[in-house]
Every structure is written in structure tokens, then in C-alpha cells.
Amino acid sequence: MESFLTVRQLARRAFKNLRKAIGRLASSPSDAQLHQIRIKTKRARYAAELARPSVGKPAGRFIKSARAVQDALGIHQDAIQAERHIRQFLKYSTSVRAGFVAGRMAERQRLRRDTVRKAMKRLFKALLKRGKKAWD
Numbered sequence: 001m002e003s004f005l006t007v008r009q010l011a012r013r014a015f016k017n018l019r020k021a022i023g024r025l026a027s028s029p030s031d032a033q034l035h036q037i038r039i040k041t042k043r044a045r046y047a048a049e050l051a052r053p054s055v056g057k058p059a060g061r062f063i064k065s066a067r068a069v070q071d072a073l074g075i076h077q078d079a080i081q082a083e084r085h086i087r088q089f090l091k092y093s094t095s096v097r098a099g100f101v102a103g104r105m106a107e108r109q110r111l112r113r114d115t116v117r118k119a120m121k122r123l124f125k126a127l128l129k130r131g132k133k134a135w136d
Contacts (some may be wrong), residue, residue, distance in 0.1 A: 011051035011059070012135040014044040019131065022124050031080055031113075034120075038073035041066050042128070048134065058134035060107045065127040072123055079112040 005013070018040040025033060045066035052059040084105045093099060 006054075007047070008054055008135075009053040011044070011047040012057070014040075014047040015062070015135045016130045018044045019128060022128065029074070034073055036079055038070060038077065041073070044131070046069065049082045055134055058130070061096040062127070062130040062134040065130045067124070069123050069127050072119055076113050079109040079116075083109040 021037055021040050025037070026040055029037075040102070047058050048055075048063050048066065052063065083106050086109070088100050090099060090102050093102070
């Protein structure tokens with residue numbers, strides 16, 4: 001006999017995977033680790049959206065927190081990619097002025113990443129709290 005998962009069980013499983021991944025993070029996670037958290041958050045959010053009709057407000061609150069984490073980690077990932085492109089541009093530029101401007105642009109991307117990293121602990125705490133209320 002086959003056993004089927006309910007959407008609630010699917011959401012609980014996705015949250016459990018996310019919670020474990022967040023729990024394994026070091027105090028200063030790598031960019032790649034944060035990107036993996038973003039992917040797991042997205043999966044947990046989509047599963048929660050499916051389960052929302054049967055779970056109600058707790059799922060809605062979790063979805064809101066998951067969206068905030070996704071958005072912040074998206075900014076982080078965008079800043080990484082932008083800085084990578086800026087550095088690539090610098091390889092082919094001989095202009096001192098272009099180098100100066102590119103350096104300033106790279107600095108801004110680093111600042112964006114640092115801002116997100118400072119907010120992560122608070123965002124993860126809210127996400128885990130709301131996930132626990134929805135799925136445990």
C-alpha cells in the first residue's frame with residue numbers, strides 16, 4: 001500500500017530541512033552556505049503556501065518571515081554577482097577613472113552584503129520561531 005504525504009507534512013519536512021541547515025551554519029557562514037539557505041527557504045515557503053489553507057495564520061506568518069529571509073538573501077546574492085561583474089570589468093579596463101568608479105561600486109556591494117549579514121541572525125530567529133509555531 002502506498003503512503004502519501006499531506007501538504008502539511010510536506011511543509012513540515014521542508015521546514016525541518018531548513019531548520020537543520022540554519023542550525024549547522026557557523027557564526028560567519030560562507031556566501032555559498034547562505035545561498036543554500038536561500039534555496040531551502042524558498043522550498044519551505046512554497047510548501048507552506050500549499051499548506052496555508054489547512055494551517056491558517058501560523059502558516060501565513062511563516063510565509064511572511066520566509067519571504068523576508070529570501071529577499072535579504074537575494075540582495076546578498078545580487079551583491080556578490082554585481083561585485084563579480086565589476087571585478088571582471090576591471091580586468092579589461094585601463095582607465096584610472098573607471099578603476100576608481102568600479103572600486104567605489106564594489107565597495108557598495110560589499111556594504112550591501114555586510115548589511116544583510118548583520119540582519120541575518122534576527123531574520124533567522126523570527127523564521128524559526130514562526131516555523132516552529134506552524135509546523136511543530
